[in-house]
Amino acid sequence: MPAEQKLNPDPALKVQIPRYKIGIRTILKDIHFELATGKILAILGPNGAGKTTILKCIAGTIPKQGSCVIFGSDKKTPDIKRQIGYLGHETFLYEKLSAQENLEFFSGLYGVNTSVAALLDSFSLSAAAHQLVESFSRGMKQRLALARTILANPGLLLLDEPFTGLDLEASRLLESTISERRSKSAIVFTTHELQRAYQIADYFLVVKNGRQIFFGSRNEVPVEIEEFYRSLTA
Amino acid sequence: MSNVRISDKILLFLIFIMVPVALYFAFAYAPEERVMGVVQRIFYFHVSSAWTSLLSFFFVFVGGALYLWKNDKRFDYFAYAAAELGVFFCTIVIVTGPIWAKPVWNVWWTWDPRLTSTFVLWLIFVAYLILRSSLADHPAVRKYASVYGIIGFIDVPIVYLSIYWWRTIHPRVITPAKVDLHPKMWYSVLICWATILLLYTVLMKLRIRMERLKEEVQILQERVQED
Amino acid sequence: MSIISAIVRKDLVIEYRSRQTFVTTLFFGLLVLVVGNFSLSIGGEQQTVIAPGILWISFLFSGLLFLNHILATEKEENSLDGLLISPATPGQLFLGKMISATIFLVTLETILFPVFHILFNFQFTLNSIWLYLVILLAALGYCSLGVLLATMALGLKNREIILSVLLFPILIPLLIMAVKSSIILLNQLKMDQFYNWLKLLIGFDIIYVVLSYWSYHWILEDV
Numbered sequence: 026m027p028a029e030q031k032l033n034p035d036p037a038l039k040v041q042i043p044r045y046k047i048g049i050r051t052i053l054k055d056i057h058f059e060l061a062t063g064k065i066l067a068i069l070g071p072n073g074a075g076k077t078t079i080l081k082c083i084a085g086t087i088p089k090q091g092s093c094v095i096f097g098s099d100k101k102t103p104d105i106k107r108q109i110g111y112l113g114h115e116t117f118l119y120e121k122l123s124a125q126e127n128l129e130f131f132s133g134l135y136g137v138n139t140s141v142a143a144l145l146d147s148f149s150l151s152a153a154a155h156q157l158v159e160s161f162s163r164g165m166k167q168r169l170a171l172a173r174t175i176l177a178n179p180g181l182l183l184l185d186e187p188f189t190g191l192d193l194e195a196s197r198l199l200e201s202t203i204s205e206r207r208s209k210s211a212i213v214f215t216t217h218e219l220q221r222a223y224q225i226a227d228y229f230l231v232v233k234n235g236r237q238i239f240f241g242s243r244n245e246v247p248v249e250i251e252e253f254y255r256s257l258t259a
Numbered sequence: 260m261s262n263v264r265i266s267d268k269i270l271l272f273l274i275f276i277m278v279p280v281a282l283y284f285a286f287a288y289a290p291e292e293r294v295m296g297v298v299q300r301i302f303y304f305h306v307s308s309a310w311t312s313l314l315s316f317f318f319v320f321v322g323g324a325l326y327l328w329k330n331d332k333r334f335d336y337f338a339y340a341a342a343e344l345g346v347f348f349c350t351i352v353i354v355t356g357p358i359w360a361k362p363v364w365n366v367w368w369t370w371d372p373r374l375t376s377t378f379v380l381w382l383i384f385v386a387y388l389i390l391r392s393s394l395a396d397h398p399a400v401r402k403y404a405s406v407y408g409i410i411g412f413i414d415v416p417i418v419y420l421s422i423y424w425w426r427t428i429h430p431r432v433i434t435p436a437k438v439d440l441h442p443k444m445w446y447s448v449l450i451c452w453a454t455i456l457l458l459y460t461v462l463m464k465l466r467i468r469m470e471r472l473k474e475e476v477q478i479l480q481e482r483v484q485e486d
Numbered sequence: 487m488s489i490i491s492a493i494v495r496k497d498l499v500i501e502y503r504s505r506q507t508f509v510t511t512l513f514f515g516l517l518v519l520v521v522g523n524f525s526l527s528i529g530g531e532q533q534t535v536i537a538p539g540i541l542w543i544s545f546l547f548s549g550l551l552f553l554n555h556i557l558a559t560e561k562e563e564n565s566l567d568g569l570l571i572s573p574a575t576p577g578q579l580f581l582g583k584m585i586s587a588t589i590f591l592v593t594l595e596t597i598l599f600p601v602f603h604i605l606f607n608f609q610f611t612l613n614s615i616w617l618y619l620v621i622l623l624a625a626l627g628y629c630s631l632g633v634l635l636a637t638m639a640l641g642l643k644n645r646e647i648i649l650s651v652l653l654f655p656i657l658i659p660l661l662i663m664a665v666k667s668s669i670i671l672l673n674q675l676k677m678d679q680f681y682n683w684l685k686l687l688i689g690f691d692i693i694y695v696v697l698s699y700w701s702y703h704w705i706l707e708d709v
Contacts, residue, residue: 047398050484086567088398088707103573117568119496119559121503126496133492134572157503327704382655389651393642399707403638406701407652410631413697414656421659421686 037062037181037211040083042091045075045235052078053235056091060211060228062180065203067226068215071258075235076215077113080183083213084111095181107135110179110210112187116170120159124150124169127158128176135177148172148198164192171199175206182206184214188221200225223250233258267464274457281454284447301359307452308351309377311459315345316384320412323405332474333467335401338408340466342387344459349381376419383411489574493582494589500559501590508590511551515598518544523605537606538668542661544602545595545624550650552590553632556583557640566640576703580633584698587629595621613671616680620671620687624664627691631656634698637705663687 036059045053053075060066068076081087085101092099096108118127128141145151148168158166167190174182187199203212203225216222222229229246231239231254238257247253285303322338325331356374357367368374387407394400501508522540560566569579599618603610635652639645663683670680 046481051481084571086571103575106571106573109571111571113564113567115564115567117565118563119500119565120562121500122496126499130492130496131568131572133488134569134574136489136573379655379658382658386651386655390638390648393644393648394638397641399705402704402707406634406704407638410634410694410697410701411656413693414659417659417690417693421662 036060036094037096038083038213039094040079040092042079042082042093045078045082045090051235053082056232056237058228058230058237058240060213062211063208064227065207065212065214065225066228066230067222068213068230068232069217069219069222069254070215070232074232076232077185078235079232080111080113080185080213080215083181084109084113084183086111086113107137107177108180109183110174110177110181111183111185112170112174113185116166117173118158118166118169121157123155123157124161124165125154127169128172131173131176137177139176139178144172144176149194163190164195167191167195168198171195171202175202178209180210182210182212182214184212186215186217188216188218219250219254223248231257267461270457270461270464274454274461277450277454277457281451284450301355303447303451304455305352305355305359306448307455308348308355310452311455312345312348312352312377312380315341315348315459316380316412316415319345319384319387319408323408326401326405327409332401333471335405336467336470337463338405339391339470340463342384342391342408343466344462346381346384346388348455348459349377349384352377353381372419376415379418380411380415383414384408387411489578490582490585493569493574493579494585497556497559497582497586498589501586507551507555508594511548511555512594512597514551515544515548515594516601518547519598519602519605534606534608534673535669537608538672539665540606541602541668542624542664544598545591545621545664546628546654546657546661548594549587549591549625549628549632550646550653552587552594553629553636553653554639554646554649556587556590556633557636561640570706576706577699579706580699580702583633583637584626584629584695587633588625591625591629592622595625608672611674613674616684617668617671620664620667620684623684623687623691624660627660627687627694628657630691630695630698634702634705637702660687660690663690 038060040056040058042053042056044051044055056079058066068079070076078087082089082091083093083095085106095101095105098105119130122130124145125141128144132139132141142151142154145154148171150165150168150172153161153165158169161169171187174184182203188196191199206212214226223243223246226243228242229239230237281303285300318341319338322334322341326334326338353374356377361367387404390407391400391404394403397403519540522537522543526536526540557566560569574582596618599614599621600610602608603614632649632653636645636649639649639652642648663686667680667683667687669675670677670683
């Protein structure tokens with residue numbers, strides 16, 4: 026089934042990757058989709074399908090092949106980069122700095138003046154503000170990483186398997202963060218949790234072996250999403 | 260493809276002729292130097308190799324700069340081949356230097372500007388080759404190597420300057436202002452250099468072709484992988 | 487500007503928290519001085535000419551350790567990617583790292599400076615101020631090239647060795663300038679040649695800081 030291209034008004038994000046290669050291996054092929062501000066896209070697919078690569082390509086942590094137009098610009102200027110909030114498998118945090126120092130550093134890096142104290146508070150990390158990150162539990166690190174991601178009020182949120190391995194508290198915070206930022210940003214996340222994806226997302230992109238095998242809105246996805254997914258990826 | 264073969268054949272033919280000619284010039288035609296004797300004849304190969312290696316490293320610089328500017332792999336093939344050949348000829352310079360120096364000045368090595376600069380140049384471009392082989396599969400190897408090649412080449416005049424006023428016992432035989440050589444010697448140098456340049460050209464072509472073929476193999480491998 | 491100072495401040499705080507690397511490198515630098523001293527214990531005239539070389543060998547190898555460390559701190563939690571995604575330009579990242587590395591190296595040398603004088607029996611004179619300036623300039627040149635090449639070597643297994651293989655040949659002029667200056671200063675020789683060396687050193691620094699700054703974005707593109 027050919028991938029359908031949905032046109033969203035005023036796309037915050039427009040991705041076109043005809044082919045993405047690392048050395049000899051082709052990792053991605055024929056990826057195209059668009060996403061408007063205020064909409065959420067869930068990227069689904071089996072392990073190794075290339076979901077993380079797509080996100081990294083948009084974020085810019087791997088060299089670009091193809092085009093990723095973010096807020097109208099294909100080039101990643103500092104202003105565009107300021108609009109990108111990326112949460113990957115690694116936290117990007119500095120173990121030898123405290124929670125507060127980490128956020129202060131990223132504030133300086135992104136040139137924003139957000140109140141670090143308030144941010145820590147909203148992520149239930151006020152008590153540990155001056156504790157070094159190396160002493161943090163996994164859940165605390167995840168919460169701090171999320172705080173770091175939305176620090177600069179990004180217009181484009183890229184979350185790579187954000188729900189995986191979260192404790193209850195962090196999970197709850199993540200959901201509330203997403204619903205809070207929903208109206209102000211375009212959000213893209215990858216996940217294995219189909220039900221959760223169905224609850225949150227407006228659009229779905231299914232990838233298998235680096236190829237895009239489905240892109241569509243909620244209306245086109247049946248409620249029995251698991252079956253639908255299985256039929257696509259079989 | 261057949262075009263390339265013809266020009267190669269011409270080059271090889273020229274070399275076949277030039278090598279004995281050059282040897283004749285170096286060993287027979289050029290008069291024996293008064294002071295140094297027969298050993299001095301190494302000078303023709305030593306100097307030709309020195310000029311060739313310097314030229315070759317300049318090509319590394321140019322190739323690297325062009326690759327960074329135009330992002331065309333062919334410039335990088337050129338730079339890589341030039342680096343390998345540059346090191347080869349530079350090695351000849353460093354080896355023939357002492358061979359010449361020992362019987363004449365009774366020292367194996369002197370830290371005069373020219374020989375030292377050549378040695379440092381050799382070190383830098385050997386490091387370049389080590390960088391390339393360590394980074395062989397890294398996606399950015401060409402960019403890194405280009406940057407290093409540019410910096411390395413720019414370093415050379417600085418090296419030379421920084422030991423410039425040390426006493427030199429390197430004979431200043433060919434200077435821009437005055438040529439201290441007997442004309443026959445001068446012709447011999449030029450003939451030798453021309454021969455070495457011909458050899459250099461053939462080797463460069465072969466090496467660049469090798470790089471290109473490597474790339475083609477890779478592309479074919481990709482195609483196989485995809486199906 | 488504030489991005490650069492944020493990066494420098496972060497590096498300084500991290501290093502202060504785990505003083506381990508600094509202290510170990512300091513000890514290493516000291517060891518090189520001591521071992522050098524023993525190796526040259528012929529005593530008398532020869533030592534004063536060769537001794538400055540030992541100072542710079544210690545400088546070179548200590549600096550190498552710092553350079554590796556400065557980039558290595560960005561490997562845990564992959565924070566280098568975090569920096570690449572951020573609005574910081576490659577130039578700003580470069581300057582931040584370069585300044586951090588220079589500060590570490592200069593701090594270390596400041597501590598070893600009197601130790602060197604004592605170990606090798608050199609007097610503290612007005613020339614010592616010039617010598618300190620030479621150290622500052624040498625550190626700047628060293629760290630500019632060093633950060634560039636250390637970033638290149640970051641992905642490699644044998645990154646420390648590769649960094650020294652890449653860095654040392656190119657830095658030979660720097661070494662020559664530094665050693666020659668030191669010999670003149672420490673032995674109270676005539677100063678005219680020293681001023682020439684100083685000018686060359688400043689020129690070298692300018693060239694290499696500018697070159698490294700400008701080429702850094704090529705290096706970061708495909709890290």
